[in-house]
Every structure is written in structure tokens, then in C-alpha cells.
Amino acid sequence: MPSGRRVIVPPQTRSAGRIRFRRVWSSVSGQVPVGHAVISPQPPNARTRGSIPVHASAATTEPYAPRRRPVGASPNWRRPLLRQPRYVLAALLAAPAVAGGVAVLWLWWLGTRGLALRGLADGLIIGGRITGLLGGYLLLVEVALMARIPWLERRIGSDWLVRVHRWLGTYLITTLVAHAALLIGGLALLDRVPVGVEASTVMLTYPDVLMATVALAMLIAIGTLSANAARKRLRYETWHFVHLYVYLAVALAFAHQIVIGTDLQYRAARTAWSGAHVLVAACVLWFRVWRPLRLSIRHRLRVQRVVREADDIVSIYVTGRRLELLGAEAGQFFRWRFLARHVWVQAHPFSLSAAPTPRTMRITVKAVGDHTRALQYLRPGVRVIAEGPYGALTGVQRTRRRVLLIGAGIGITPLRALLEAMPGGPGDIALVFRGGSSEGVVFQRELEEIASRRQAIVHLVLGPRVTCCSRHDALSAKRLRTLVPDVARRDVYLCGPPGVLEATREALRDAGVPRRRIHIERFDY
Numbered sequence: 001m002p003s004g005r006r007v008i009v010p011p012q013t014r015s016a017g018r019i020r021f022r023r024v025w026s027s028v029s030g031q032v033p034v035g036h037a038v039i040s041p042q043p044p045n046a047r048t049r050g051s052i053p054v055h056a057s058a059a060t061t062e063p064y065a066p067r068r069r070p071v072g073a074s075p076n077w078r079r080p081l082l083r084q085p086r087y088v089l090a091a092l093l094a095a096p097a098v099a100g101g102v103a104v105l106w107l108w109w110l111g112t113r114g115l116a117l118r119g120l121a122d123g124l125i126i127g128g129r130i131t132g133l134l135g136g137y138l139l140l141v142e143v144a145l146m147a148r149i150p151w152l153e154r155r156i157g158s159d160w161l162v163r164v165h166r167w168l169g170t171y172l173i174t175t176l177v178a179h180a181a182l183l184i185g186g187l188a189l190l191d192r193v194p195v196g197v198e199a200s201t202v203m204l205t206y207p208d209v210l211m212a213t214v215a216l217a218m219l220i221a222i223g224t225l226s227a228n229a230a231r232k233r234l235r236y237e238t239w240h241f242v243h244l245y246v247y248l249a250v251a252l253a254f255a256h257q258i259v260i261g262t263d264l265q266y267r268a269a270r271t272a273w274s275g276a277h278v279l280v281a282a283c284v285l286w287f288r289v290w291r292p293l294r295l296s297i298r299h300r301l302r303v304q305r306v307v308r309e310a311d312d313i314v315s316i317y318v319t320g321r322r323l324e325l326l327g328a329e330a331g332q333f334f335r336w337r338f339l340a341r342h343v344w345v346q347a348h349p350f351s352l353s354a355a356p357t358p359r360t361m362r363i364t365v366k367a368v369g370d371h372t373r374a375l376q377y378l379r380p381g382v383r384v385i386a387e388g389p390y391g392a393l394t395g396v397q398r399t400r401r402r403v404l405l406i407g408a409g410i411g412i413t414p415l416r417a418l419l420e421a422m423p424g425g426p427g428d429i430a431l432v433f434r435g436g437s438s439e440g441v442v443f444q445r446e447l448e449e450i451a452s453r454r455q456a457i458v459h460l461v462l463g464p465r466v467t468c469c470s471r472h473d474a475l476s477a478k479r480l481r482t483l484v485p486d487v488a489r490r491d492v493y494l495c496g497p498p499g500v501l502e503a504t505r506e507a508l509r510d511a512g513v514p515r516r517r518i519h520i521e522r523f524d525y
């Protein structure tokens with residue numbers, strides 16, 4: 001936390017009382033209300049109806065300046081021919097990944113086909129070799145998935161990449177443990193010595209196996225700490241720091257693969273294997289290290305101003321040169337590193353909360369922990385390193401003309417930007433802001449202004465999060481159908497913290513929205 005109680009942001013102006021929202025009801029096809037209406041929480045938690053309390057956001061000192069022509073906000077929507085939704089791309093991408101696995105099996109087959117199986121020991125050793133090869137390949141795929149390759153991050157989306165990475169992680173650890181166990185078991189049978197003796201002989205006398213054993217121990221530790229139960233208890237920074245050891249583990253394991261890997265005895269196989277490692281290492285260095293540095297040097301990003309939106313929420317405006325070259329879109333996020341005391345060591349993801357312009361980008365940060373609390377006191381002028389743009393919660397996913405955007409809590413940020421920038425005519429875009437209480441509601445004036453300018457439908461739904469079942473949630477399927485009667489025929493963009501997302505997704509499924517049309521960004525890692 002910054003020292004003292006110096007508040008850098010412009011002094012917030014509070015106004016007591018309530019703002020009465022103008023209800024704009026007109027009709028599209030005689031049915032759908034167009035404009036905006038603020039819907040109160042469901043009874044029994046109803047506190048507001050047609051009006052919500054004003055807090056700092058409604059009277060912020062740096063008002064949002066609406067653009068006459070928001071980026072991308074054309075009234076017409078046409079799906080570009082080559083832009084496929086991410087589940088199509090993911091399926092297409094799975095093919096080369098599986099082909100890589102098949103190539104690995106083929107390598108193993110080349111080295112095995114002439115051998116005669118003379119007993120259990122041979123079987124175990126052959127099993128150890130195949131699991132070793134597959135484990136090495138999976139490890140490489142795992143690192144590649146997290147190399148922040150822009151195309152993957154934008155088209156498939158970081159959340160899906162993380163999910164696949166996590167899912168494969170379990171298989172990776174199982175395969176590598178099986179590799180070590182099968183080989184040692186097989187060799188112990190051949191040498192007719194106890195497994196413990198064989199294990200220490202292999203570790204201490206075979207070239208580079210000790211290093212590989214250390215690598216395996218590191219990967220098991222990382223895998224264990226990444227399991228759901230352990231991860232929830234760890235601070236993100238600790239978890240992230242421990243994860244960096246994966247690179248060391250890959251390097252340590254590589255030598256033993258090349259030196260004693262029977263299946264890599266062919267020169268071509270060794271070259272292909274080493275080439276794949278070099279390629280993945282180059283991607284990691286380029287996209288995770290060099291690209292963010294180059295981006296910050298080229299665009300000279302700086303904090304322009306910090307505006308308080310609510311007691312624990314600020315908007316940070318970042319300015320720079322020729323930001324259009326970044327290719328950022330509404331709905332995307334960057335990993336931001338602010339070069340100020342106390343915060344420069346950490347880079348955290350924050351979505352753009354307004355459509356980016358060639359001169360500015362805006363993020364809006366809610367204080368939930370050490371880092372986000374410190375960001376509330378950021379000073380204008382602070383240099384910024386941004387890594388991105390990432391995320392697939394963009395127009396890329398859209399398959400329908402009509403769209404429903406649902407933002408839960410601070411998850412409203414990317415949807416606020418999408419509301420501004422998504423192409424669409426009157427009634428095409430609807431937004432539901434799902435808040436826990438009126439204190440967390442931000443962007444009231446902006447939403448109102450954009451809604452009336454774009455003739456979009458905006459609803460505010462307040463109410464505590466229901467953990468048992470979506471039927472009793474303030475945003476139940478029934479409520480969704482009442483607010484947006486054609487919800488089942490729309491693409492739905494959903495964003496926010498995990499728990500509430502699950503309830504809302506369930507409600508959407510109950511309301512008849514097919515899974516493939518629900519596009520989600522989780523504010524989670």
C-alpha cells in the first residue's frame with residue numbers, strides 16, 4: 001500500500017439522494033422495449049425501483065466524454081466470412097496438436113518395432129519409454145499454451161487456454177510419474193534388485209537423470225499447488241511465482257531426453273524434438289518478455305488520470321502514442337504493470353472498460369486485494385507496461401445480430417466497452433448489469449447515455465448472490481425472459497467473478513440459450 005493517506009485521485013464529489021432515471025420506452029416490432037430501464041432487485045431484497053442511489057460514480061469529477069461516433073458502433077452487423085467462433089477454431093487447432101502426439105507415438109514405434117518382448121521387464125520398459133515421450137510432448141504443449149501467443153489469446157481466449165492447460169496438467173503429471181515408475185520397475189526386474197536400489201542407481205549413474213528427477217519433483221509440486229483446493233488458499237503471486245519453475249523443469253528434463261532417450265536416437269528425431277523446444281522457448285521469450293517491453297517503449301504508455309467511480313472503484317485512463325497499432329478491441333484485456341512504488345512488481349489483468357481510441361485506453365479497477373487497493377492511489381504520469389491485448393470476449397464470437405451482454409459486479413467493465421462499440425441497430429444490443437447492491441454499481445450515467453444514443457436496452461438487476469440454485473437468483477431464467485423476451489435467440493456475453501457466473505449461466509441455459517452461444521470471461525485465473 002502506498003504510504004500515508006495521500007489521495008491522488010481527484011477529490012470525489014458525493015451527492016446524497018437518488019437519481020431518477022428517465023425511462024425511455026419505445027417499441028421495436030411492437031414488443032421489445034428500447035432505450036433503458038433500471039430494474040430493481042427482486043423482492044424480498046428490493047431496495048430500489050426505477051431509481052438507484054447516487055454515489056461517487058454519478059458525480060465523478062472527470063465525466064465520461066461520449067464520442068459522437070464510437071469505434072465500431074455501426075448500426076449494421078454482418079458476420080465476416082472468415083471469422084469463426086472459438087469452438088470451431090479450437091476444434092481445428094486440436095487437430096495439429098493431436099497430430100504431434102501421433103508423431104511422437106510413431107517415433108516410439110520406429111524404435112520399438114524390431115524388439116522382441118521377452119517378459120514383464122521389457123513390457124514395463126517399453127511402457128516407460130512411451131509415457132516418457134508423451135510426457136515430454138505434453139509438457140511442451142502446456143508451455144506453448146501459456147506462451148501468450150497473441151492469435152491464440154485473441155481468437156481462442158485466455159480462459160479457454162487456461163482451462164485446457166489445467167485439464168492437460170493432470171494427464172501430464174500422471175504420464176511422467178508413470179514414466180519414472182515403469183522404467184525403474186522394469187530395470188529393477190531385469191537387474192533383479194529391489195526397486196529402491198534400482199531407483200538410486202538410475203538417478204546417480206545414468207547421465208542427467210538426477211536433473212530430470214528434480215524436474216519431475218518440481219512439476220509434481222506445481223501440479224499439487226494448482227489443484228483447486230490448494231490454489232484457493234494461495235495468493236495469486238505465490239501461485240504465479242511457483243509456476244515459473246516450470247521453465248526450469250523443462251530445461252532440466254530436456255538433457256536426459258536427448259542423452260539417454262532411446263527413441264530420440266535418430267538424428268532427424270533429435271533435430272525435430274530440439275527444434276520444437278527451441279520454437280516454444282522463442283515464443284515464450286518473444287511474447288511474454290520482449291513484446292510487452294517493445295509495446296511500452298513504442299507506445300510510451302502513461303497514466304493520464306485516475307477517476308473515482310465508487311468508494312472502492314477507480315477508472316484509470318492510460319494514454320500513449322498510436323494506440324490503434326495495438327489492435328485492441330472492446331471486450332479485451334491487458335496485463336497491466338504500473339511502474340510505481342509498491343505495485344511495479346506485479347502485472348494484473350484488467351479489461352478495457354471503454355472502447356479504445358488512438359490516444360487512450362481506460363480500465364476500471366475494483367479494490368479486492370493488496371494490489372487493486374494500491375492502484376486506487378495511482379498518480380497521473382506513472383509509466384505503464386501493458387501486455388496484450390488478450391481475450392476473446394469480442395465481436396469475434398458473435399453469431400447473431402441480436403446480443404445480450406450480462407456483466408456481474410465489476411465484470412461489467414468489458415461489457416460496458418462492448419455496449420459502446422458493438423455494431424447493431426435499435427434493440428439489437430441489450431445489457432443487464434447484475435449487481436449485489438447499489439454500492440457496486442458503476443457507469444450509471446455512461447450506460448444511460450450510450451443506451452439512449454444507441455437505442456439499446458439496459459437493465460440493472462440487484463440482489464444477493466444465491467449459491468444454491470439459479471431459480472432463486474435475482475437473475476433467474478424467468479427474470480431473464482421477462483427482461484429480454486428473445487433471450488434464447490441472442491448471443492450472450494457474460495463476464496464477472498466465478499460463483500455468480502455459474503448461476504447466471506445455468507439461468508441462461510434454463511432460458512433456452514444454447515451453450516455455444518454463451519460467451520464467457522471469468523475474472524479468475
Ligand SMILES: Cc1cc2nc3c(=O)[nH]c(=O)nc-3n(C[C@H](O)[C@H](O)[C@H](O)COP(=O)(O)OP(=O)(O)OC[C@H]3O[C@@H](n4cnc5c(N)ncnc54)[C@H](O)[C@@H]3O)c2cc1C
Binds near residue numbers: 333391522
Ligand atoms: C481476464 C480478466 C480481466 C479482469 N478485468 C478486471 C477489471 O476490468 N476490473 C477489475 O477490477 N478486476 C478485473 N479482473 C480481476 C483482477 O485481475 C483481480 O481482481 C486482481 O488481479 C486482484 O488482485 P489483488 O492482488 O488486488 O487481489 P488478491 O487478493 O491477490 O486476489 C483476489 C482475487 O483476484 C484473483 N486474482 C488475483 N490476481 C490475479 C491475476 N493476476 N490474474 C487473475 N486473477 C487474479 C484471484 O482469484 C484472487 O482470489 C480481471 C481478471 C481477469 C482474469
